[in-house]
Amino acid sequence: MSDRRTTAVLDRNGLDFLVKALRAQGRTVVGPTVRDGAVVLAELASADQLPFGWGTRVEAGRYRLVPRADGAAFAHTTGPQSWKAFLHPEREKLWSADRTADGHLSVSKDHPDPPSYAFLGVRPCDLRAIAIQDRVLTGGRYSDRGYQERRTGAFLIVAECTEPGATCFCVSMGSGPGADEGFDLALTEIVDETGHRFLVRAGSDAGEDLFAELPTRPADHETLTAARDAVDAARERMGRSMPPVDLRTLMGESLEADRWDDVAARCLACGNCTMVCPTCFCTTTEEVTDLTGDHAERWQRWDSCFDLDFSHLHGGPVRSSARSRYRQWLTHKLSTWHQQFDSSGCVGCGRCIAWCPVGIDITDEAAALHDELAQRLRPATPKEPEP
Numbered sequence: 001m002s003d004r005r006t007t008a009v010l011d012r013n014g015l016d017f018l019v020k021a022l023r024a025q026g027r028t029v030v031g032p033t034v035r036d037g038a039v040v041l042a043e044l045a046s047a048d049q050l051p052f053g054w055g056t057r058v059e060a061g062r063y064r065l066v067p068r069a070d071g072a073a074f075a076h077t078t079g080p081q082s083w084k085a086f087l088h089p090e091r092e093k094l095w096s097a098d099r100t101a102d103g104h105l106s107v108s109k110d111h112p113d114p115p116s117y118a119f120l121g122v123r124p125c126d127l128r129a130i131a132i133q134d135r136v137l138t139g140g141r142y143s144d145r146g147y148q149e150r151r152t153g154a155f156l157i158v159a160e161c162t163e164p165g166a167t168c169f170c171v172s173m174g175s176g177p178g179a180d181e182g183f184d185l186a187l188t189e190i191v192d193e194t195g196h197r198f199l200v201r202a203g204s205d206a207g208e209d210l211f212a213e214l215p216t217r218p219a220d221h222e223t224l225t226a227a228r229d230a231v232d233a234a235r236e237r238m239g240r241s242m243p244p245v246d247l248r249t250l251m252g253e254s255l256e257a258d259r260w261d262d263v264a265a266r267c268l269a270c271g272n273c274t275m276v277c278p279t280c281f282c283t284t285t286e287e288v289t290d291l292t293g294d295h296a297e298r299w300q301r302w303d304s305c306f307d308l309d310f311s312h313l314h315g316g317p318v319r320s321s322a323r324s325r326y327r328q329w330l331t332h333k334l335s336t337w338h339q340q341f342d343s344s345g346c347v348g349c350g351r352c353i354a355w356c357p358v359g360i361d362i363t364d365e366a367a368a369l370h371d372e373l374a375q376r377l378r379p380a381t382p383k384e385p386e387p
Helices: 012-024 124-138 145-151 205-211 221-236 247-252 259-266 272-276 322-341 362-377
Strands: 007-011 028-035 038-043 054-059 062-067 091-099 105-109 117-122 155-159 185-192 195-202 283-289 295-302
Touching: 007 012, 012 028, 012 117, 012 195, 012 205, 038 062, 117 124, 124 145, 124 155, 124 322, 155 205, 185 205, 185 221, 195 205, 195 221, 247 322, 247 362, 259 322, 259 362, 322 362
Parallel strands: 028 117, 117 155, 155 185
Antiparallel strands: 007 195, 028 038, 054 062, 091 105, 091 295, 185 195, 283 295
16 A cells, blocks of 8 residues: 555645545535534535634633634534434434324334444544443444434544644543544645645545545655644643543542532533533433324433432432532533543533533543542641740
């Protein structure tokens, strides 16, 4: 296999060729586009629908689109959606039942053929999130059949991050800003005096096959250097970071910390953080019937550990306070997720920070818990003897 087949340069027009080639394979191409004042994920008919010339400005509880003069396509941070919305949709029909004329019950499972997805512009943090959801929803004893069918054969094109936002902290979670594995193709966007282009790399057999069709040119030294420097610079410009401590130990030793009262006083228990999180996977089921009672359906929908009914047992909810629900979410995300799935449940995308209505910052909370624990474990200073 030649170097040209594994790494090459694709120009701006080649990006549209890429989308058309994927659609010619019968794939549903999904990527970022501008809609309703945000960069959202939607089906793309052409590369022209990508957010060329748009960036984002994010902070805790704030998100704004901002125009860019360079016309870059992937110079924005993650938006309110993640690829979870396509692989693990927020609402899915599981089965339906009908009462027949003779009084019997006919049950049919609802498993339509899923689209053959191609995801264009997956950030490295979201690439890690997909790998985590793969482990959660297909790697255990009870796999999610719908997720598995949608995930099988999905073609992943990662866009390495060169413009981190103020709420990004993927470096401290080991999930970016570059991508090393788990993708079919990887793009690194460069816009400089030489022009607008993309360094493209193949990462799988399927990626190699498509790579061979693209109108590429050999990767020159200047482009290779510019791509590497752009990703390295992004690594140095992360807006936030987790405290450099063992988060599993920190959370396990902070269950009774006073800090939980502080965050509970601010938290609205709205569940926004779980809805935008690319790895949160909790669901519930509900049955609906028509007015005659002759037709019923079971639907699976997203649920949240911030919902008061989420932990409801006979006699009431187990976690009745905002304090206990936020503690459950953060402790599971950073600590007990390891016990279940051998990894953290956080990829450092920063969505939970940007889309929290009151701007609660997961990195600030972890740092505050660390400071409180350190204070509690600090030996008492002996008193000076009186003269």
